[in-house]
């Protein structure tokens with residue numbers, strides 16, 4: 001379970017990215033974060049794995065409070081949080097398999113990681129994950145030569161290599177065509193169920209949130225203004241989420 005309470009993030013220029021944000025997320029589910037541009041979706045996602053440090057509130061992952069963890073303890077907890085990016089963040093000259101293996105760098109020594117010293121078990125696991133995302137035949141192909149949808153599936157397999165509890169996805173389908181979008185969203189949903197993961201996705205497309213999410217968080221001007229299932233996402237609720245900030249605050 002991931003429970004966030006009273007989370008507040010103010011940027012150094014005084015801009016308030018998150019204001020008293022709270023919600024809970026259950027394992028085995030997909031949560032979509034939606035809201036207008038500048039609402040705080042990226043700030044929220046980055047706060048959840050402490051790429052940003054909010055100044056107040058709690059982020060409770062299992063029995064660990066993350067917001068105030070010192071760096072060493074934070075590194076350990078971060079291993080439980082995989083990240084998937086809009087632009088994939090793959091090392092293009094390396095094979096798909098090598099990219100997936102990079103997912104276990106967090107639990108290796110620096111030297112072993114730099115030398116690419118992976119165990120037989122790790123290589124087997126990386127191959128199994130590539131098969132799970134439908135890319136078993138592409139294991140030795142350079143990541144740079146794969147299609148966008150295939151690259152994102154390598155990114156997902158790399159995140160899974162960490163054996164995470166949570167996968168954070170920052171607009172993972174923004175660069176994909178409709179067919180690849182459907183493949184990637186279906187894959188994320190299947191992985192959430194099969195591996196009992198919490199998958200949290202920043203999305204701009206409301207129709208995808210409706211189709212794939214079990215849980216939707218609507219953000220407006222740094223606040224959570226909707227926290228419910230897709231069935232509750234009425235036109236009125238949507239208008240509230242996408243309202244101009246002052247309307248959302250008083251709606």
Ligand SMILES: Nc1ncnc2c1ncn2[C@@H]1O[C@H](COP(=O)(O)OP(=O)(O)OP(=O)(O)O)[C@@H](O)[C@H]1O
Nearest residue numbers: 011013015016017036037038039040041042043044
């Ligand atoms: N490094 C920063 N310094 C100052 N303000 C920032 C910084 N990063 C974000 N902000 C501000 O915080 C607010 C939330 O930004 P954030 O990027 O989280 O929004 P978003 O909902 O992800 O937007 P988009 O959908 O356009 O990506 C915005 O007003 C933004 O201008």
